[in-house]
Amino acid sequence: MITDLEKIKKYLQAVKIKPTYLRIRLLKYLLEKKNHPTGKMIYQALKKELPTISLTSIYNNLELFAKKGLVKILLLDPKEIRFDGEKGHHHFFCEKCQKIIDLPIDCNLIKKKKIFGHLIKDWDGYFFGICKDCQRDG
């Protein structure tokens, strides 16, 4: 678990982002929670400790983080964008309980630098179905 604020500050500085307190707390939230939150979910969670924050700042900084490669934007849910503080894995979306589950599994395509001549910079692997728990429950 990465909680040390100084360490998070360094993550931001490493990609040339000025480490304001809001940004540190936002990145801390993304690195600690594994819940693939929406912008609003992050806003509501951080609001408890930082009552003056705005949803706009959350969105703006999430976009900044994504642009700098600090977080991953997930388009898994057609209703709203979700964010992930960890990169490099596939995702599973359960049609019963709506949970998003990490799939750290090897894939022969994601190592490729080019596919059919197209330069690959990033990738998303989404899987849909019924999760292990929901299968058991009925």
Added chain:
Amino acid sequence: MITDLEKIKKYLQAVKIKPTYLRIRLLKYLLEKKNHPTGKMIYQALKKELPTISLTSIYNNLELFAKKGLVKILLLDPKEIRFDGEKGHHHFFCEKCQKIIDLPIDCNLIKKKKIFGHLIKDWDGYFFGICKDCQRDG
């Protein structure tokens, strides 16, 4: 090129969808065009020949088609949903020209019925970067 209306009618009936004229034309559009259109793009294209259609009907029937497995919903573009009349391939999105390109390439994960115990019903593979043409052009 699949253009025969009778053949498209049979595709609809095969999945228990009543083959109204609008639905036949909508599926015809999706099967003929390879442009991964948005709902609005389809609406504007079909409107030229069917002036009375509504955007609501396009959306409703696209959702119906997707539910019956006739078309694929692409969550590639954060701004809007795109639709694909063909299934079973990965997609590439060029950050320069915004083109969506099919990637009919083998992947060792998509054949799996289960991953970590989760039942797989469908999957999406997205790749992002710079397409072949845009690399050459600069």
Added chain:
DNA sequence: TCCAAATCTGTAATCATTACAAAATTATAA
């Protein structure tokens, strides 16, 4: 401490998607 630049907030606008009721179409039976 003072100042300019960057960031943040609060509110309003945007716009894809959905909800809903009325009109039109379709299928079925008399």
Added chain:
DNA sequence: TTATAATTTTGTAATGATTACAGATTTGGA
């Protein structure tokens, strides 16, 4: 064919996530 009920389609309004923007605040350096 005609009547009737069910389904589909239309037109409009509502929803809600995301974005735009201007003013307030914070930040870092002189």
